[in-house]
Every structure is written in structure tokens, then in C-alpha cells.
Amino acid sequence: MTMAERPDDELASAYLDEEATPDERALVEGDPVLLARVEELRAAAALLARSPAPLPASIVDAQVAAALASATVDAAAPTGRSELAAVVPLRRRASNTASWFAAVAAVAVVLIGFASFFGGTDASSQFSSVGGSISTAGGGMAFGGDDSEPEALEGSPTAPEVDVEPSATAVPSPAAEYAGAFDGHALAPMLPDILAVDDDELAAVVSASLEPSGAASLRNAAVADGSTSTSTSTSLAPPTAPPALGRCAPSTAEIHAIAARAMVVLYDIVSVIPVAIIDATVAEQPVQVVLLAAASDAPVIGLLVVDPTGCAAPRAVQLPD
Amino acid sequence: MEAAQQGDRRALDALLRRHHGRVHAVCRRIAGNDADAQDATQEALLAIVRGLPRYDGRAAFGTWAYRVATNACLDELRRRGRRPVPVEEIVDRGGNDRPDDRLADRLLIDAAMAELPEEYRACVALRDLCDLDYAQIADALGIPPGTVRSRIARGRAALAQQLAGNPGATGGRPTS
Numbered sequence: 001m002t003m004a005e006r007p008d009d010e011l012a013s014a015y016l017d018e019e020a021t022p023d024e025r026a027l028v029e030g031d032p033v034l035l036a037r038v039e040e041l042r043a044a045a046a047l048l049a050r051s052p053a054p055l056p057a058s059i060v061d062a063q064v065a066a067a068l069a070s071a072t073v074d075a076a077a078p079t080g081r082s083e084l085a086a087v088v089p090l091r092r093r094a095s096n097t098a099s100w101f102a103a104v105a106a107v108a109v110v111l112i113g114f115a116s117f118f119g120g121t122d123a124s125s126q127f128s129s130v131g132g133s134i135s136t137a138g139g140g141m142a143f144g145g146d147d148s149e150p151e152a153l154e155g156s157p158t159a160p161e162v163d164v165e166p167s168a169t170a171v172p173s174p175a176a177e178y179a180g181a182f183d184g185h186a187l188a189p190m191l192p193d194i195l196a197v198d199d200d201e202l203a204a205v206v207s208a209s210l211e212p213s214g215a216a217s218l219r220n221a222a223v224a225d226g227s228t229s230t231s232t233s234t235s236l237a238p239p240t241a242p243p244a245l246g247r248c249a250p251s252t253a254e255i256h257a258i259a260a261r262a263m264v265v266l267y268d269i270v271s272v273i274p275v276a277i278i279d280a281t282v283a284e285q286p287v288q289v290v291l292l293a294a295a296s297d298a299p300v301i302g303l304l305v306v307d308p309t310g311c312a313a314p315r316a317v318q319l320p321d
Numbered sequence: 322m323e324a325a326q327q328g329d330r331r332a333l334d335a336l337l338r339r340h341h342g343r344v345h346a347v348c349r350r351i352a353g354n355d356a357d358a359q360d361a362t363q364e365a366l367l368a369i370v371r372g373l374p375r376y377d378g379r380a381a382f383g384t385w386a387y388r389v390a391t392n393a394c395l396d397e398l399r400r401r402g403r404r405p406v407p408v409e410e411i412v413d414r415g416g417n418d419r420p421d422d423r424l425a426d427r428l429l430i431d432a433a434m435a436e437l438p439e440e441y442r443a444c445v446a447l448r449d450l451c452d453l454d455y456a457q458i459a460d461a462l463g464i465p466p467g468t469v470r471s472r473i474a475r476g477r478a479a480l481a482q483q484l485a486g487n488p489g490a491t492g493g494r495p496t497s
Contacts, residue, residue: 013474017448019455044433044480047426048449052349054342055359064337067366068330 012037016045322382326373333373337366340386343451344369347387348394350446351439353431357398364397365390380457387451388461391443398439433480437472444469445476 014020015028016038028034055063324332344365349358368389376385434442443462447453448469455473459466 009478010471010474013477014455014470016477017455017473019470040481040484041474041477043484044477045449047430047480047484048350048445048477050426050430051342051346051450052358052427055345055362059359060338060341063363063366064334064341066363067337067370068334070367070370 008034008037009041013041016041322376322378326376333370336382337369340369340383341366343383343387344390346450347390347443347446350430350434350450351391351394351442352398353434353442361394361397362390365393368393383451384453384457384461387447387453388457391447391461395439395443429483430480433483434476436479437476440464441472441476444472448473 011020011024011028012034015025015034020028028038054060322332322336325336341362345358345362348361348365349355352358352361369386372389376382380388434445437445440462444458447458447461448455453461455466455469458469458473462469
């Protein structure tokens with residue numbers, strides 16, 4: 001019992017909740033001291049019943065989207081492809097520049113991998129063949145996914161071509177409040193250097209990214225990487241089969257949600273923020289690269305490459321510390 | 322509800338949004354700070370979605386959802402090994418609150434709840450925020466009703482003591 005607690009508090013509290021027995025009620029009602037204590041506890045209960053300040057709408061949206069995505073993670077997609085984001089861990093950077101520079105480099109690498117994924121060509125052979133630049137969404141913030149169910153993407157053997165035009169279809173994202181934190185347009189001048197990067201490990205990562213995501217879970221991918229940060233992470237796989245919510249293309253909210261789930265597994269971070277979304281065209285296929293951070297002013301810690309129109313599984317990429 | 326269980330995304334979305342505020346409130350009360358509450362709320366929503374196929378309708382959905390959320394929140398906090406955040410830190414984090422949120426009240430509640438283990442706070446939250454009765458709380462947490470009764474009393478007493486030391490802290494305090 002604490003200093004605050006009095007011997008008859010249980011009685012007074014139960015009386016307040018109408019959980020007291022008839023005998024207890026009679027006891028309380030016959031004792032002015034107890035009745036006074038009931039009123040003190042009533043005041044406390046009234047204060048406790050006052051809801052805390054609600055979360056901002058953008059966070060509510062993201063949390064609901066993440067929950068919805070958890071119901072779709074293992075649902076069968078129409079094409080049989082998994083909607084689960086595959087994780088490609090990057091254990092080292094090609095260089096020790098700023099973290100977001102590495103993020104951009106990884107964007108390029110993943111785009112190459114994604115192009116190869118679409119085209120079915122060898123990643124390493126394409127690694128140095130990519131040129132051009134990547135268009136960025138206005139302010140670096142755009143979610144372009146829709147809820148339609150487009151046809152599955154067919155493989156294309158063409159070399160990746162990267163669109164240089166800024167996206168004209170960029171729309172404000174729910175996280176537009178972070179738009180000033182990361183200007184996607186600033187990425188473009190750095191891309192030539194980035195695209196010229198030659199790193200065997202990154203090439204291997206690209207190759208790994210070509211593996212069908214299939215049943216490999218984020219957890220498994222991360223564990224295979226030896227990351228200890230996943231040891232207490234939440235499993236993506238629901239304990240039982242969720243309702244079948246299968247569709248083809250992820251919605252805008254699900255893109256965010258899948259990214260969030262990836263970060264949960266990789267970094268034990270729930271409130272990941274998409275600080276920039278880069279719209280690009282690779283191998284004639286539109287892709288979106290979402291740069292993820294734990295906060296608007298924090299380093300980019302992960303990427304998500306999304307096929308906004310097809311059924312290719314989103315690919316999450318873990319950036320090294 | 323049935324539509325949500327059968328995979329209707331819009332129904333599920335609406336269901337989660339309808340209960341999000343209360344779920345967050347419970348998690349906030351149990352966690353004792355905004356950051357952990359936000360993460361716990363996310364885990365709670367995930368738990369609700371994952372558990373939805375097993376919801377049999379015997380209890381009101383809200384009751385079931387708050388039970389799932391409470392346990393998910395407790396699990397999350399146990400997993401993190403977090404303890405209540407000192408009041409000084411809570412003050413520093415006050416920027417997320419709406420202007421009409423009474424900081425003094427929040428500090429009082431947080432300070433009072435910080436005296437209690439998370440399981441005690443869960444009892445208080447389920448009673449005073451979710452209006453569950455003792456039997457429902459006992460069922461939700463897997464403890465005897467008598468334990469629920471004592472934990473709620475202890476939580477209220479802790480806050481009553483805080484109120485006694487800060488009589489002008491809340492303008493919403495009932496007078497009778």
C-alpha cells in the first residue's frame with residue numbers, strides 16, 4: 001500500500017463504480033468520512049477518464065494503414081506474387097559520405113536492380129550501364145500509388161532508361177508536413193556520380209534484390225544478415241491467416257504501411273517517415289523510391305522501391321549504420 | 322464488423338479509425354509517455370487486425386478490442402523494458418499536445434500513474450477510459466476481479482493524492 005492509499009479506498013472505489021455489495025454500500029453510505037473519500041476518488045476518476053491528446057491525423061492515417069497492410073501481407077495476390085516487401089540489407093556503404101548520399105546511391109542501385117527485376121537481366125552487367133537521371137516528385141514528397149488492379153508487369157529485356165523530367169503527377173502526400181525536410185530535387189545533380197559507382201558488394205545486393213520476394217519474410221532476410229536489431233522485432237506474419245484482402249497494386253497507404261513494417265523489423269522503429277519519394281522510370285516501368293527515416297530531420301535509414309502500377313513486390317532496403 | 326472480418330478493406334479501415342482514439346488513450350495511459358504510447362498503439366492496432374478472425378462476437382467489439390489493445394500494449398512495453406518517463410521529460414515532450422490539452426492535468430495523471438506498475442495502470446485505463454466493469458477487466462487481463470478492484474483503487478488513490486497536493490491543477494474537477 002502506498003502513502004496515497006487508505007485502508008478503505010477499495011471500498012470507496014468499488015462504491016463509486018457500483019461494484020460494491022449491498023452490505024458495502026450500506027457501510028459507505030453510513031460513514032461521512034467514506035462518502036467524502038468517494039468524492040475524492042470520483043474527482044480522480046473523472047480526471048483519469050479524460051482522454052489524452054489525440055495523435056495527429058497523419059500519424060493515425062499511417063498507423064491504420066500499417067494495420068491494414070498487416071492483414072494483406074500474406075494474402076495471396078492475384079498473380080501469386082507476394083505483396084511482402086523483400087529486404088535487401090546493405091552492410092557497408094560504397095563511401096563514407098553523408099547518410100543521405102548513401103541513401104541516394106542505394107536508390108540508384110536498387111533502381112538498377114529493379115530494372116533488372118523487371119527485365120530479367122543480369123544485375124551486375126547492368127550495373128555500370130545505367131545513365132540519365134531520376135525525376136523527383138515536387139518537394140520530394142509524393143505518393144503515387146492507386147487502388148486500381150492493373151495487369152501484372154511483364155518482363156522487359158530493355159536496358160533501363162531513366163526519365164529526366166520531374167514528375168508532373170506528383171501529389172501532396174499525407175506526410176506533406178515534412179516536405180521541407182528533404183528536397184528530392186537536390187538529388188538530381190548527384191546522380192551521375194552515384195550511377196558511376198562500382199562496388200562489388202552493392203552489385204551483389206542488386207543481384208539479391210532480383211530474387212523473388214516469395215515467402216522470404218523481412219525477418220528472415222534481416223536475420224540472415226546477422227542483424228541483432230531484429231531479435232526483438234515483431235514478426236510480419238500473422239499467427240493465423242488474415243482475411244483475404246488480396247489485390248495487385250498497393251495503395252498509397254499500403255506503400256507507406258509496408259515501408260513502416262519493414263522498418264519495424266529492421267530497426268524496431270514504428271514511426272518511420274517517408275522523407276522523400278522519387279518518381280522514376282526504369283526499363284520503361286515507373287517506380288517509386290521512398291526514402292525512410294525515423295524523423296523528418298533524421299538520416300535516411302531505409303528505402304522502399306515500389307512498383308506503383310504492377311504487382312511486383314515492394315522492396316525494402318536497409319541502409320547501413 | 323462482419324464485413325471487416327471478411328476482408329472488406331473499407332470496413333476494416335473504418336473500424337480501426339473508430340476505435341483508434343480510445344486505443345491510443347489506453348496505450349497512452351498505460352505507457353505514461355507519448356513516444357511509447359504511439360508505438361504501443363501501432364502494435365495494438367496490428368494485434369486487433371491479426372486477432373479479428375478470432376473475434377466471435379460474444380463481447381462487444383469495443384470491449385474485445387480494448388482487451389486486445391491493452392495486452393498488446395503491455396507486451397510491447399514489457400518487450401522494451403520501458404518504465405514511465407520522468408515528468409521532466411514529459412514536459413519537454415509537450416509540443417505534440419493540442420492547445421486545449423491541460424498540461425497540468427496530464428502531468429498530474431502521469432505522475433500518479435508512474436507510481437503504479439503498468440498492469441495497475443491498465444486496470445485504471447480500462448475502467449475509467451473504456452468504462453469496462455470489473456468482470457470485463459478481469460477477463461481481459463486474466464486476473465481475479467478482486468485484484469482489479471484493488472488496482473483501480475490504488476490508481477485513483479495515487480491521483481487523488483496528486484490532486485490534494487495541486488488543488489488548482491484542474492478546472493474540470495467535479496465538486497460533488
